[in-house]
Amino acid sequence: MDMQVEAQGHAPGVDPHEQHNERGYLIGLGYALALTIASFWAATTSFVYAPAVPVLLAALAIAQMGVHLAFFFHISTAPDQTNNFLALAFGLFVSGLIIFGSILIMAHLNHHMMPPDQLMQMQR
């Protein structure tokens, strides 16, 4: 990558420092494999305290997404990648609002819902 081009901004998915290099992908593959196997292990084992398993799975998934972003997309917080990183942050923000907002609102509605048999009696 030309230094001049780098100063103009940086496209996602292009490794500025180790371009034309398979090593980054193999390192990423190693991390991703370890995290995937850990996820499947955590879901089937009785070694981990059961109520903690969903949290562990979430942590492993987020870590693996980070590995994919860093090693496959070559996204970083470098100055020439500000645009890419800000777009990513906004995308994650909106996704988070949609997912956690929906879960929160629907759980709240369910919680305040009158039990069906009680509702039947009132309508009588």
Add this chain to the structure above:
Amino acid sequence: MSAGEDTLPNSAGVPLSLRGPAPTRVIAGFGFWLFLLSDIIVFAAFFATYAVLSNSTAGGPTGVELFDKPRVFLETMCLLASSVTCGFGTIANFRKDARALYFWMGITFLLGLCFLSIEGREFASMVALGAGPSHSAFLSAFFTLVGTHGLHVSLGLIWLIVMLLQVKTLGFEPMVTRRIYCFGLFWHALDIVWIGVFTIVYLGANSGHAG
């Protein structure tokens, strides 16, 4: 990348604000990155739907009864391996090495096909059991989420064939190189979505707490 179109002459020493627009590949890459993020937001809506409806089985089969973990692990491995071979293909693309590109992208295609055939068989067996998308809200949400991902993979495979044909007929033109590079980003994004699918749908089902 110091290939023709990406090199800007005489820009060293010129302040950033006085330089011309960024090279086409940076602009195209950023635009495609924005598209991918919007696609991920679409998936976020489907994930939210699944998380809300995953316990609404309407007396039908639950996820624990339907999902087969070894099969999902195999699917995951197919997609992860194809992501890496696609990365090697992208490197071959930047090097303008046609033989390496055909080799790695061919493997990517086969692994994607493996993934789709495993998923197709899973869907077919579920429908045969009477657990089709019309059976319960849980199954509707499941088929929408996983089916949309599968649809993306199918479209990606068609795109990949078109790109290989373009390399064959047009050679490594700047626009062809750019498209293959965008395909690589698309393929990596599908793998990221799949991490969410196997964690929330297939593994979350076991602990009785999906989402």
